[in-house]
Amino acid sequence: MRLVGLTGGIASGKSTISNLFKSNGIPVIDADIVARNVVQKGTRGWKKIINAFGNDILLENGEIDRARLGQMVFSDPVKRQILNRLLAPHISSGILWEIIKLWMKGCKVIILDIPLLFETKMDRWTNPVIVVWVDPQTQIERLMSRDGCSQEQAQNRINAQLALDWKKSEADIVINNSGLLDDTKEQFREVLKQVSEPLTWKERMISRDGLLSIVLCTAVGILLAQKNLL
Numbered sequence: 001m002r003l004v005g006l007t008g009g010i011a012s013g014k015s016t017i018s019n020l021f022k023s024n025g026i027p028v029i030d031a032d033i034v035a036r037n038v039v040q041k042g043t044r045g046w047k048k049i050i051n052a053f054g055n056d057i058l059l060e061n062g063e064i065d066r067a068r069l070g071q072m073v074f075s076d077p078v079k080r081q082i083l084n085r086l087l088a089p090h091i092s093s094g095i096l097w098e099i100i101k102l103w104m105k106g107c108k109v110i111i112l113d114i115p116l117l118f119e120t121k122m123d124r125w126t127n128p129v130i131v132v133w134v135d136p137q138t139q140i141e142r143l144m145s146r147d148g149c150s151q152e153q154a155q156n157r158i159n160a161q162l163a164l165d166w167k168k169s170e171a172d173i174v175i176n177n178s179g180l181l182d183d184t185k186e187q188f189r190e191v192l193k194q195v196s197e198p199l200t201w202k203e204r205m206i207s208r209d210g211l212l213s214i215v216l217c218t219a220v221g222i223l224l225a226q227k228n229l230l
């Protein structure tokens with residue numbers, strides 16, 4: 001199984017690329033959706049948020065007031081770190097569960113669409129890492145127009161993530177989404193070919209799958225060796 005990392009900056013176009021993968025029959029795990037599910041009313045994530053931020057963070061129907069929480073955490077790095085620490089274990093186990101379900105269905109390629117791929121160090125799980133890049137001016141304009149937010153709010157959200165240019169420098173594949181959608185689609189066709197190719201032997205060895213197999217084989221080997229010694 002190949003687990004492909006898809007990341008970028010806020011509003012750089014990850015969902016746009018995810019949708020192209022989906023329309024080509026490749027399953028996508030959306031970390032933003034997982035992150036929403038783990039804070040639904042009554043969940044452990046929901047309780048942790050109330051403990052940390054108080055009852056004022058709830059809407060009348062008892063759900064988390066995401067707009068309010070967003071305003072708090074995107075303008076205050078300490079609060080953001082508290083939220084990230086609370087939710088990280090729930091989000092990563094939610095993602096792992098989604099991977100297991102798709103793996104059990106026999107999916108050969110899975111896309112992991114996760115804005116904080118590098119920040120959470122989950123890039124170690126994925127190969128290749130695709131970064132959807134956009135120039136800074138276009139990014140802020142698209143973010144403000146999509147979310148109807150001010151320039152300051154948009155900049156706060158952009159600043160809450162690692163620099164997009166740094167992510168670009170760490171990428172295996174870069175999609176430049178600064179231009180027209182047709183231009184992005186043309187780059188996507190090449191990327192689709194690359195991720196659909198079978199894993200090479202070397203790639204298997206350096207992937208987590210390979211490492212896991214090595215660990216399992218070593219453990220089985222030690223057990224068998226012990227049995228022979230008895």
Ligand SMILES: CC(C)(COP(=O)(O)OP(=O)(O)OC[C@H]1O[C@@H](n2cnc3c(N)ncnc32)[C@H](O)[C@@H]1O)[C@@H](O)C(=O)NCCC(=O)NCCS
Pocket residue numbers: 009010011031032035066067069070073080083084087091114115116157160161
């Ligand atoms: C702060 C919250 C309540 C704001 O909710 P809202 O509905 O307004 O935004 P949404 O969840 O759709 O996120 C939109 C985008 O914001 C960015 N973003 C979200 N959380 C974070 C974060 N902790 N740090 C940096 N950027 C973030 C991502 O690019 C994401 O795609 C929400 O984003 C949240 O709970 N974040 C913490 C969980 C998390 O880390 N999610 C990212 C997936 S790994």
Ligand SMILES: Nc1ncnc2c1ncn2[C@@H]1O[C@H](COP(=O)(O)OP(=O)(O)OP(=O)(O)O)[C@@H](O)[C@H]1O
Pocket residue numbers: 008009010011012013014015016017032115142143146177178179180181184
């Ligand atoms: N090439 C493009 N040309 C014009 N608009 C675009 C292009 N690509 C994306 N957009 C628009 O820019 C906005 C951001 O794109 P998208 O939602 O795909 O970003 P994202 O990286 O998934 O965002 P987030 O980090 O918030 O999940 C959307 O309104 C989308 O329709």
